[in-house]
Amino acid sequence: MPELVFPLDSTKRFTDQELLGHNRWHPDIPAAVHVKPGDSFRVHCREWFDGAIHNDDSADDVRDAPLSxxxxxxxxxxxxxxxxxxxxVVDILDLGPIPQEDSGPLAGQGWGYTGIFAKQNGGGFLTDQFPDAYKVIWDFMGGTATSRHVPHVSFTGIVHPGLMGTxxxxxxxxxxxxREGDLIAQDPDRVPPLAxxxxxxxxILGGLEGDAFERAAAEAARTAPPRENGGNQDIKNFTKGTRVFYPVYVDGAHLSMGDLHFSQGDGEITFCGAIEMGGFIDLRVELIKGGMEAxxxxxxxIFMPGNVDPQYSQWLAFSGTSVTLDGTQHYLDSHLSYQRACLHAIDYLTTFGYAPEQAYMILGAAPIEGRLSGVVDIPNSCSTVYLPTAIFDFDVTPGADGPARIDPGMGVPRSSF
Structure with missing residues (x-):
């Protein structure tokens, strides 16, 4: 095992650890750890809410999730x-749930969660169709995820860090x-906000204290979006075997990571769409001097994806175009066409007995593939969602006998304002 350079104790909160990490981007946050080019090392990561989401059958914790x-x-x-x-240059050597802890109150101790965020607290890709908070708990057995809230589904996780950057x-x-302030100013009262x-x-700003902390806290950037430094890209293929090339903007590069996912579909469409967990990640680093210009x-x-993804041989694909639900035509809007493709997939899965929110959770957590299939044929962009059929324990393909009816079980816990 590589040297553990950033340990976390599961019995303590993130802010009570021996080494203090951070939850904002700022160049003045001092390094917690120093490594050399060529070093391999292990880092522990806490799930993104530091234990605020629980393994139970209520979605109130997702409704009240502390996004700040x-x-x-x-x-x-x-x-x-x-x-x-x-x-x-960052090589992902290995990663997974919290080592040697297969039960406990923290996501990553044998379980993880997926949430649909309430429109009033974060929202999601389909927030107008799903404005309330929902939660699904997934249990891990080896590399496989199953859920009491979404029965008849199991799949191999594509474990990856949702967030890593310099x-x-x-x-x-x-x-x-x-630029983000200019965007907010266009509609400052929008729900969810524009930025x-x-x-x-x-x-939380690592080792900064006093006036230095106050100055940095007033201008430090939130970690929610992906940006030039990498950040919260939520790329599902960012898994074991991946090599990433990050631009360096400060002395030492100051690499940080977190937001580990057991699995995710392309787009992480429920906002908390992956299976969120804490765990570990093993890395190796190198430098290409002057590489940004070269x-x-x-x-x-830029990155070279890993090669440990589950191999599915059969898919059911759904397409969408850039036309709103009320029939309004948009010009080559790929965001809208992907929304429509996802909604078509959700509608399809409900014919087998799933509730719409169960189908939505499947698309967020399972290793679906999202593709831009046509972006030049005016006025309609075409996007597609590829759903692997092998994740279901029944036949989900169309047939002459009509859709099989499954027992949807207890369903997905819901909480509303």
């Missing part, structure tokens, strides 16, 4: 010799805040 506290990230990890303009420079942070501005409340990587991370 996320994500709780392990790091920053400084890489010796890294300078702005370099590329940080620290922004002061200039890059300023650009984030300026999340800096929020000093509940900020390879034209100025404002994005």
């Amino acid at each position: 506290t996320v994500h709780v990230l392990s790091g920053p990890i400084a890489v010796e010799g890294a300078k702005p303009g370099d590329l940080l 620290a922004p420079s002061a200039d890059l942070l300023s650009r984030w805040n300026r 999340l501005p800096p929020l000093p409340e509940d900020a 390879y034209g990587v100025g404002e994005n991370a």
Whole structure:
């Protein structure tokens, strides 16, 4: 096992640990750990809400989820010799749930969860159709996930970090805040909001204290969106065997990570659409000096996906176009066409007996594939959702005898405002 450089004790809150991580992006957050190019090391990660979501049959905790506290990230990890303009090469050697802890109150101790967030508290990809809070608990058996809330489904998890990235420079942070502030100003009262501005409340900034903490908390960026530094990209194929090339903006690069997922469908469409958990990740780092200019990587991370994904041979695909539910035509809107494809898949699964929210949870947590299938044929973009048929224990393909009817079980816990 690689050296454990960022340990977490499951009996303690994130803020009570020996090493203190962070939940905002800021260049002044000091490194918690130092490593060298060529080093391999292990990092423990807490699930993104630090234990606020429970293994029970109520969705009140998802309804009341404290979004101001996320994500709780392990790091920053400084890489010796890294300078702005370099590329940080990160190999994901291994990752999984909390080691040697297959039961307990924390997600990652043999279980994880998927949530549909209430429109009043985060929302989701289909928030107008699903405005209330729901929760599904998934149990882990080896590499397989099953749920008492969504019966007749099981699948192999594609375990990955939802969030990993390098620290922004002061200039890059300023650009984030300026452009996202301009977006918020277009509709400041929108629900859900157009973006999340800096929020000093509940900020965790590693070892910063006093005036330095106050200054940084007032301008530190929230971790919710993906940005130039990587961040919360939620890429399901970002799994064991992946090699990532991150742009370096500050001395030491200051790599951080968290938001581990046992599984996820393309898009993480319920917002908390993955199977959220805590766990571990083993990494190896290297540097490509001057790599940002050499390879034209100025404002994005690039990666080579791992090769441990489950191999499905049969899929059922659903298409959608850029036309709203009320029949309004949009011009090549791929976001809308993917929404429509997802809604078509949900409608289809309900014919077998699933409730709409159960079908929605399947699309969020199972390894579905989302594709942009046509983006040039005006006025309609075409997006598709590929659903692996082998995750079901009954035949979900169309046939002359009509859809089989399954027992949907207890259903998905729901909480409303």
